Amino acid sequence: MQIRPAELAAIRAGDIDVAFRRWERPRLKVGTRMRTAVGLVEVTSVDRLPVRSLTAADARRAGAASLAALRQGLERVHPDRPVYRIGLRYAGADPRQALREAVPDAAEIGAIVAWLDRLDLASPTGPWTRATLLLIDELPATRAPDLAQRMGRDTPSFKQNVRKLKERGLTESLDIGYRLSARGAAILDHEGHPRSAQDRAALEPGTPLPHIGAPATRALTAYGVVRLEQVARLSESEVLALHGVGPYALRHLRTAMDAAGLSFRDDPGATPETP
Template sequence: MIRPHELAAIRRGELDLAFRAWDRPRVRVGTRMRTAVGLVEVTEVERVALSALRAQDARRAGAASVQALREVLSGRPGRAVYRVGLRWAGPDPREQLREQIPDAAEIARIRAWLDRLDAASPHGPWTRATLALIDRSPGVRAPELAAELGRETLSWKADVRKLKEKGLTESLAIGYRLSPRGEAVVDAGGPPRERAPRPSGTALPRTIGAPATRGLLAEGITTLEQVAERTPEELRALHGVGPIAVERLGEALAERGMAFRPG
């Protein structure tokens, strides 16, 4: 588990280590993890002694001090301490895939794949109903969507991730929407469905959390460009938008050459 602000720092190249107390290694060198900031690659996994940790290790892992790092790791007695090297390995390849509009032959292959998912599912056919529901309910929370289909949330979200692997859906700060690729698959063989225009601008980062996202949406703020029109003080005054969320918004703005409006 890597916290959102740590992911942002890894992407900026400010952090490149993590330390974990495990009963055994949970990752290996070369592992690439899909995260909210793209791919994070494991560059080393080494067992280390707690007493061997130094101030430089703490800085590279984002800890306040080496003592603070040792206290966190010593809270799990009987576990070995592992040093894990990390680096940002680029954007999630699914981001490019979901923009690629399939031709008729590829649509046929995708539909055959959906048929296989339906046939193998213990819940019965679910792929078309899920795509249709996300299509008509973008930005709705997963528990509400799952309940509408009579599904348990975690199980249904696991199924949605299968669709995301094929570039058919994309996760929003809250809920999902169909990608252009997914829309093409849903519309194939019939008239295109009328949909609201896709919002222009840069989407709010998922790292700010759901309460902050709801607070911004309630204020009509849906993009980073709109965030840049506000001061940090104005944003912190919104319900659910706390100091940490504002800090992460500032990081997201800086990565794109933007900043908050001066106070």
């Protein structure tokens, strides 16, 4: 279920608690927890209902401008399908975020290494786990198709493998590509792999950037900014001055920062500090 960034921020703030979709059949079950850019969003209800039963209160709860706007939106896509009302609530931070930032102890490292070995042994195309981690470390914020090509893999199977690493907190997804987590770096360092990125500053904990588009993500990543807390050290004008950052990205950054209780540094004339 696709949910726009602004709607995710409103769900997190409690301003939106329902969504409406036209489906041939229910695609979600009550209790499902979806991982999103703002954290976990839980499905609290799934009810089929006729369009004529929609109310102004439904529109407000869904974040629509009006009841007419809600109905018009539902008529644009698959108008022949039934309408479902999906109850939603913010269910907390994605547990993988804390996992990514937790450097494993000796026992955890042993368990992760054994798990990586099992993945390599089970792979019909040969070992891939360490090579993938090293490639992501070398080329953060790089398109998945480009990384897959470097690995000699097709994009879907490469993404599937990266998702396995992400589940264990070894990588994190960016708006473009991926980034090695502190946990993933600890594994590579433990095994003595030569890392081209070893001299980089330690990964900073905090809230990942929202989806702001490829050019803006590249611009901020190149500037060393990958967390909202780092964005808050800059002024709006400093961020907007980065090549690739436009009004769309700035709007979504503001929304995400508001939801996280952060704001831009309010000194537009100051010299930008190093993130």
